[in-house]
Amino acid sequence: MRSPLSAATLLSPLFALRSALAEPVQYCRPGFNQGEADFCIGISRTVNASTKATDVFFSMTVSRSSAHGWTAIGTGAEMAGSTMFIVYGDPISGSDPVLSIRTIDGHHQPKALDLSTLPGLRVVRSKWQKLPVAALGPRHEDEPNYPIVPTSPASHIADIALACYGCPLQAWKLDINSKSQPFIWAWNDRQEFDSYSVDAHLAMHRHHAGSGGFGSFYVDMPQTLSDSPEPPAIRQGAANFGTSDPPTGFSGFLISLRARPLPKAHGFLMGVAFIVLFPLGVVLMRTPSGNPFKRHWMVQAAATGLTWLGAVAGAVMTGGRAPRTFHQWIGAMIALTLGAQVVLGWRHHMVFLRVRHRTWVSHAHIWIGRAVLGAGWVNVLTGLVMSGYGSFGIAVIGGLVVVEAVGVGLWVWVAQQRAKGKTAPGQTEAHALMATGSEGTEDYFAIDMSDDEFDTDVEDDKGRRSGPKRSVELRERKA
Structure with missing residues (x-):
């Protein structure tokens, strides 16, 4: 009789292979060198062994070359009720980037959440990473190994990691069973901040949608399930996985129809x-x-x-x-x-x-x-x-x-x-x-309408009449 231990031993290489081939769910918009929004977000979740609650982990990277502007990613299909992660700061100041977590009840200025009232929310990491300038621009056709440096390349990346233990899924508009979970994003590249507090006033994002100022993407939430109780690693330059710009499936279509x-x-x-x-x-x-x-x-x-x-x-x-x-x-x-x-x-x-x-x-x-x-x-x-x-x-x-x-x-x-x-x-x-x-x-x-409203004569100061009756009289005289 075959022992359970030997079966597990035989299957262990398959589990290891599955783990090795598994890719963390992530969505990226690499648009910095085209003057567009440039960010990545990775999402994973686990089931807490002790509480049986769902823990959700987020990793974010935002490309920057100056202290101007901000980048935001939010849960749900619209601003109202969304939980938004907003990143800003000065990459050469020596201070860490600011992660301001906010929400909003309509089309108004988002309000910063008090993290002390959210005991399960943790900012795991928030730091700047300096980029090697020569690693950025497009490569020359004749010399593929020689990178051409853009006029204003990104100099830093804001590296952010966030954990939500026992995450309030309904309050955050997250459906872990949805294959087209909507997320929104927005971007401003011009605002100059007076201070970098978590509740700093935000200037409006660019008015054009798409890559210009705001947009949306969709996440296959069942694929976010992971064995690791840590924020996923962002793979810069890798293809998106488990995410898409348009919604997928009939449920995604209904979500996009109800959104905004x-x-x-x-x-x-x-x-x-x-x-x-x-x-x-x-x-x-x-x-x-x-x-x-x-x-x-x-x-x-x-x-x-x-x-x-x-x-x-x-x-x-x-x-x-x-x-x-x-x-x-x-x-x-x-x-x-x-x-x-x-x-x-x-x-x-x-x-x-x-x-x-x-x-x-x-x-x-x-x-x-x-x-x-x-x-x-x-x-x-x-x-x-x-x-x-x-x-x-x-x-x-x-x-x-x-x-x-x-x-x-x-x-x-x-x-x-x-x-x-x-x-x-x-x-x-x-x-x-x-x-x-x-x-x-x-x-x-x-x-x-009643012909009486228009069947009236108008007399001028010499007593001459005009209007429908006058025309009828003229036709009758000619007859």
Whole structure:
């Protein structure tokens, strides 16, 4: 009979091989030499033999060449409720880097946690490591062993290790069973600190997402299970393992869908308004069939409503602060200008019914509308950039905008040419642009409201009348 001891002896090489091949879960963004965020994080966890609680370990490295700025990594899919590890300090001061652990209840300044109230939290290591400058830049194609030193290479790495014994997983928004556990990160490379206290005020991160200022990544938490009760070692230059930029699996898709709902709602509302509805409203106004005006104002009203809802979502996202970025300023001006457009459109309608030709109000409404549409297209693209969409996705949407702009412009031009060919003597082009045939201008401008609202005469100071009734009388006299 084979003894258990001999079986264990036979299997021990396999366990040793498994341990040797095991790789610690880590995520890195090596972007320093491209002027981008540069950090790594390693994550592991063990089950405490005595308490049966989960102990979670983090290792972080952050590349630096000056005392400016900070780098943060946080748990969860959004800032609200996230536990954030924020690293800053002066690498040549002789003082260790600062690890400030903070949280936040919304889009505000994160508040430092009092570590004395968190007995299971330990900063295991926090120190600067000086880098050999010659080991950094890209290698020359003809001389692969000769490194080319960048203009401003990283000079130091902040080496951080953190242990959370009996980690409050739910409070930290950590799900050890999730194969797509979300983490967020943010980066500022310009702030000059007055002091390096753990509760120092933080300037806002860069506004562009992705590599520019903030982003997210996902961790396969089941792979973080380890036998070692120590923070994992970061392998600089090694491939990421157990992590990804996009979420994986159906659960990851649901997580990404729920993450940051306000930005997603803001982008969706603005995209539908400016990519679909506003251009459609322009096309419908120049379609010589049915009731173009009715369709035009209904579609444009829906687009305006979506834009205002999107603007409210954007204002809530920023905590009601005044605009700071180009995207925010353009968005605010669009939202305000649309209010004027509503008034101008109504006045254009009322005045045209009286005078039967375009006035300055009409031209103002048309050209402001074109400017708003163009600005909206630009802002959709800048919003995609700020939200961290890839270059391919932005290029696709940009191409769609170009095709749409050319198509709408050609549609308007063809309608104008068609109108010029139908313009009768004494008639303005505006009349010819309207529906022809059995429908008159009253039918063209019907908006499903009581005709009494528009079936009124207006007398000038000489007693002359204009308006729908006056037009009817003139037609009756000619008959």
